[in-house]
Amino acid sequence: MSLRKRKNHSPKPPQDCPLLTCTSVIGGAWTPSIIWYLSGGPRRFTELKGDIPPITARVLTKRLRELEEQGIVDRHVMPTSPPSVEYTLTDLGRELLPAIQAIVDVGTRLQALGAQDAPR
Amino acid sequence: MSLRKRKNHSPKPPQDCPLLTCTSVIGGAWTPSIIWYLSGGPRRFTELKGDIPPITARVLTKRLRELEEQGIVDRHVMPTSPPSVEYTLTDLGRELLPAIQAIVDVGTRLQALGAQDAPR
DNA sequence: ATCTGTGGTATCCGATCGGATACCCAAGGA
DNA sequence: TCCTTGGGTATCCGATCGGATACCACAGAT
Incomplete structure (x- = not known):
């Protein structure tokens, strides 16, 4: 016997999906970290670079330019x-x-719960 | 004249960064959508596929396997x-x-504010 | 006897991403 | 005189990502 079709009881399908709207902004590598560090107040390029040691200047520049273009950060x-x-x-x-x-x-x-997340 | 060095007044540097812990889980393409649709209760493969039309079976399988491995979803x-x-x-x-x-x-x-986010 | 639906897998491929590295200018300091 | 500093840019490159497409086994329905 095969299963009957089941109606969608999930939250209704977002049309111009808010998930995509938001993740398109914060989705880039290091973007959440950048925003996090900027939440403390204005910050200079090299300060951010120091805040996030693994980031390269190339990527930091790219992210900041994107965020500026999207109206998320001001560059002064x-x-x-x-x-x-x-x-x-x-x-x-x-x-x-x-x-x-x-x-x-x-x-x-998640960390507290000891989730076994292999770092990528 | 050059600027004096400024102390870090940002939120303190997360060590085993919670941001990375979390984004390593929800970072894959369509992952947030999958979790969102599962939040309404159990859901079958083809139902999820129908919930998220643009996703391919290949990617859906991959995401579900990853999430299973990380202990985020159960497969029955x-x-x-x-x-x-x-x-x-x-x-x-x-x-x-x-x-x-x-x-x-x-x-x-962001959508309500009319953020000019070019869909990628 | 054939078709259909489920839950995938296998293979291929181009695009993108982002790390590494080298380089740049102008002013101020040693 | 040369070195250093801030904020980048240019180029190269390999890895990964994920879309497209084709295929599969099996049982039940027709």
């Missing part, structure tokens, strides 16, 4: 010598913080 | 003909829901 060049550049979360960017925070919280709980 | 084969397979979130898997929900919420807010 200061007329020092050598010039320094300060990045800040915009109001829109701060909208992301609850999600980042939730991801951090869950990550923490 | 039912002795019907043809055999059907039911996937369920484990307790550990349900831990992820707040993060998924937060991502959905933020995505919704």
